[in-house]
Amino acid sequence: MGRESLGEFEQLVLLACIRLGAEAYAVPIIEEIGTRTGRTTSHAAVYVALRRLEKKGLVTSTLGDPTPERGGRAKRYFRVEPAAMGLLRESRDALLSMWQDLETMTK
């Protein structure tokens, strides 16, 4: 068994969750990714990623209270688990070390 690693989109979703903190649910996650990376993301993609992360035990979710602007429906909030922090850090280190001394070449 190889070590678990994160896909690029999973990293984006996890980072968005961390940035949003207690307010992390699907709609602001999509917005956060959109405003920071300029990417349009479908709800389906985010749900699939969150589901996968939840199955791996990297995020946990809880239902909030219903709000009127959602037609009286509850939000599902996601929280990033410590294990995910470790994996994110590893991904970042791996990328940075691979990039070392290459910055000028891709300019």
Next chain:
Amino acid sequence: MNTSEPNSSHARRKPKPPALAGRLLRSWLPAERHADVLGDLEEAFRARLAQSSHRWSRLWYWRQAIWLSARLLPEHVRDHWLPFTRHPAASHHRQMAGATVGKNTMGTLLQDLRYAIRGLLRSPGFTAVTVLTLGLGIGANTAIFSLVNTLLLRPLPFSEPERLVRMRDAVARPGREPWLYNTSTRSFVEMRERAAVFDGIVAQRHRIFNVTGDANPARITGLGVSSNWLATLGVEPVMGRGFSAQEEREGRNSRVVVIGYGLWQRRFGGRTEVLGRTLNLNGAPYAIIGVMPPRFNFPYGGELWVPETFDRSSPNFDPHVTARISSGLTLQEAQVGLNELSRHLAEAYPDTHASVTLRAVPLREDLVKNHPRLGLFLLGAVALLLLISCANVANLLLARSLSREKEFATRAALGASRARQIRQQITESVLLALFGAALGLALTSGVTDLLATLSVSSTGSLGEFFSDIRIDWRVLVFGVLTAFATAILFGLIPALRASRPDLQSLLKTGGRTDRAAGGRSLRALVVAEVALALVLLTGAGMTFQNLSALRQRNLGYNPENRLIVHLAMPAFKYRDISARLQFVRQLTERVEAIPGIASTGVTHHLPLSDGSDTRPFSVEHGPASEPGNQLLTNIRIVSSGYLSTMGIPLKQGRFFTPEENDGSAPPALIVSEPMALRYWPGENPIGKRMKFGGLDSQSPWRTVVGVVGDVEERYEVEETAYIPYGHAPVGDLMLVARTATDARALANGVRSTIWDIDPDLPVDRVETMRQLVRASFSQERLGTYLIGMFAVFGLSIALLGLYGVISYVMGQRTHELGIRIALGSGPPGIIRLVLRQGAALALGGIAVGVPGALLLTRVMATTLAGANPNVPLDVRVLAEATTLEPATYAGLIGLFLAVALLASYLPARRATRIDPVEALRVE
């Protein structure tokens, strides 16, 4: 004032996400995810609305919903549906217990599905042919089923329609089935007061209204209805209201009318202001108070309803009576109560009710009469067609699986279980069948108008309901079930065979095995196909034979160059008998004066028209009608020119004189030949006398002045008596004009001449007698052509199957044929060899098919003969279906054999071109 309009201040609602998309998501999302996913989407939808248009936002929502379904559904199905329960807790337990059975099942199914789709896409030709064959087979079945569904299954547009019955006065006849009359007013009033078995009972009197005023004068069928009309039927108007108790009591004097949906659309353009407007009916203004739902033209195709009172003093007409059986009672229990009441009526009114039984007929049965016969017969034909399609597809699959044996063997060698292999093959079959069903349903939706022709006429009672053939959930379920049944039928044999390859020999020989067993299955299937096609062809032959007999039958009159005009003299204008007589005299004279018209006549009932007019009668010094034993004859009121204009031959005596026509001569009578033979056998009927009713009736004695040829009628009564118009000047008439040339060219001239005499007279239908005759068996014609078409399909499929099998077998025998050619066998020898094979298969099919066809003939003759005498012979082809003439039969078999040989000739030609060197090298 419409009070149901919502308060307008609440009308400004916030735009909502598309409900259908939401429902789509809810239908498959696990319940615990409904709130957050739908909430997220709604929140984002609202945010989007602030930036872009409503339409774009909805579009965006739909895209998200579809994406979500596409990405999450497969996973969701695997986790929630397949392991026997959808409950998320169960799935959790399974995971805790480490059970992976469910997951594997779903995984396997998905894998099988993917594999099947890949396999089918790899051989597009095979897939196309199979789907097309199945599509035609299943499509023919769903199409005919949609007809049968409308006739027999789809609920009638009443609440609890199964409790509704049509009431009839069953009048006993000596030695025959009782004749079912409409209910008499007396029976109706008695039932309304005494019958405890009903929750409600309503009488409706057929009335023709001349509608004038705001548009062209029109003649519209309407009904005078008793109290409790809507309550008994269980129907609500779509707009406005029904009649109040007050209006019901006042009857006709209340001057209110409820109109049909179709009339509302046609005459008022569907405008809602129609309520309260007036409509001129027979010269009197009626206020419109309600509009009935679409397709509610019940009964008699009526489109106008006015209140009418029915009591003991009502004139003696026979209304259409519908009753609602009390809840909890069965039809039989209700009939027991009615029998009791019938006995009471017979004692109380011996003059009219001595031989009458009050009979309750389930409403649906009364409405569809014998129409379902044709539908069920066609359903039998299409079932055969589907079986042929199945056999053919099974053959294709079998041949394909034989060529895939190596693949199966390899899979088996790698550890695939037999069950798994069978499942894989069945998955493929089900997929093919479902594609076929989709194609079939699409075909069905294209032919619903055609099918409507086979249903009850749209102008009959509730006809608009029955001619509205549609694909509802029953048809869908039928289509899908048929697809699954077909898949099992055609998929099982190939699957079982393919899953049992002889691994060792197969792998050893590099793919070639002894395929004798496979070849045997192929041959057996093709023999079955040929046999089934022959049975279908026999059925088609029988119906064609009957149709041509129906076309060539002697009608008893000449339908060529006869123009028919339907007329109704408005009662308010022609109250006077002399006014009617004068109108008819003017009409016949002036129409006769039109160049191109040879003669004219009027009648109140044409042969082959709907309904019947029969009367009891008594013969002087002969048999007489008594209570409990009635002699019945058709009665036809005709002008002096009618019989000769129609071309009904005079056998004895003379036609009516103008004096008899005017009513100024003593009552005369012309009888049909069967009547003369039956009541004055061996005597000269001229000068004999008879009267309508019993011997003591008030009706005058009438003297027979002539005997004419028999005329074919729709109902069973064979005897017909003609009386001169002057003795019964009715207001509803048909004018018949014999023309020298094409009748249709003169239609406009006749119409304008009639309007010259009376500009207010509605002339709603002008047609030719030939059209009427053709229309009288249009259903038989269409039904016969359909069966013929199915038979041709079936035959083509069977021949394709034969061709395919011969080709396949020849392919297998390439080696042997090569040796034969190398040893000096010439092309004629090879062709003979192959043709012998084809002939053997065809003869095998014929040997099985002929007894099957004979059995079919027998079954049809016994089950279809003896039609209920109380219904018109609408579907005569089937009522008279008996046997196929031996010559026709021999011809059919000959034709069959010939095309079978042709189908095997093509592979034979190919076989002669085998290069022996090549053929031997294949080994």
